[in-house]
Amino acid sequence: MHFLTLTQVNFHYPKLSRMALENINLEIEQKSITAIIGPNGSGKTTLGKVMIGILQATGGKVLLQGEPVSEMSLAQIGRRIGYVFQNPDLQLFCATVAEEIGFGLVNQGWEPARVKEKVDFCLEFFQLAEYRHVFPLLLSQGEKQRVAIASVLVAENEFVILDEPTIGLDAYRKKILAGYLRKIASIGRGMVLISHDMGFVEHLADRVIQLEKGRIVGDSERKGRNGYDT
Numbered sequence: 001m002h003f004l005t006l007t008q009v010n011f012h013y014p015k016l017s018r019m020a021l022e023n024i025n026l027e028i029e030q031k032s033i034t035a036i037i038g039p040n041g042s043g044k045t046t047l048g049k050v051m052i053g054i055l056q057a058t059g060g061k062v063l064l065q066g067e068p069v070s071e072m073s074l075a076q077i078g079r080r081i082g083y084v085f086q087n088p089d090l091q092l093f094c095a096t097v098a099e100e101i102g103f104g105l106v107n108q109g110w111e112p113a114r115v116k117e118k119v120d121f122c123l124e125f126f127q128l129a130e131y132r133h134v135f136p137l138l139l140s141q142g143e144k145q146r147v148a149i150a151s152v153l154v155a156e157n158e159f160v161i162l163d164e165p166t167i168g169l170d171a172y173r174k175k176i177l178a179g180y181l182r183k184i185a186s187i188g189r190g191m192v193l194i195s196h197d198m199g200f201v202e203h204l205a206d207r208v209i210q211l212e213k214g215r216i217v218g219d220s221e222r223k224g225r226n227g228y229d230t
């Protein structure tokens, strides 16, 4: 069974005259890295949110391992799919960086010693150790981005969606992030990478899907078969 199946999915924002997503048909496998690329406003973020039910498709069907996401709660979906938002400011809400990274684990009932071990690892890995006690919203853009990414990846969901994870990251930090994503993919955790950053996705992605004006105009998996000119 596919991990995510989108069938004739449309999405319309009330105040937008055109459809933000139009006739999206897509199957995504769990154990793979799928990149979604496309220009500003092409619908990448909308597609990510429709996949996890934050936005309900206005037409068509979204299935998560065969189950309609429209019939699942956000908490149920959130246990299966981690989501890093495009704007980390919307995601950060704890008093310190360490609490932010450990929040999901505490919530899942992990023992304090295990939470600390995991959080310490993430702080070191994402080079955030010196900010352990700092209020996350005071950090630089790139630091906030790393906290947001760490706080999602730490929960070890079977699947993650990262919306523009490289925004604000310098070349060195991008390399560290790519290494981490490659590592978690190698142990069977799949992901969707929404990104403008072709340099970043081309070395990571097993498959690249291209959006334009709310439609899929390219899919590296369908190259030559369905007439997409990727």
Ligand SMILES: Nc1ncnc2c1ncn2[C@@H]1O[C@H](COP(=O)(O)OP(=O)(O)OP(=O)(O)O)[C@@H](O)[C@H]1O
Residues within 6 Å of the ligand: 013, 014, 015, 016, 020, 038, 039, 040, 041, 042, 043, 044, 045, 046, 047, 086
């Ligand atoms: N809340 C909203 N209300 C109305 N229109 C919206 C809303 N959010 C997004 N849109 C519009 O929907 C379209 C798709 O937006 P979306 O954010 O999905 O694009 P994107 O590909 O992620 O762009 P970017 O590369 O800038 O992140 C755009 O035309 C945008 O203006």
Ligand SMILES: [Mg+2]
Residues within 6 Å of the ligand: 044, 045, 046, 086, 163
């Ligand atoms: Mg976006």
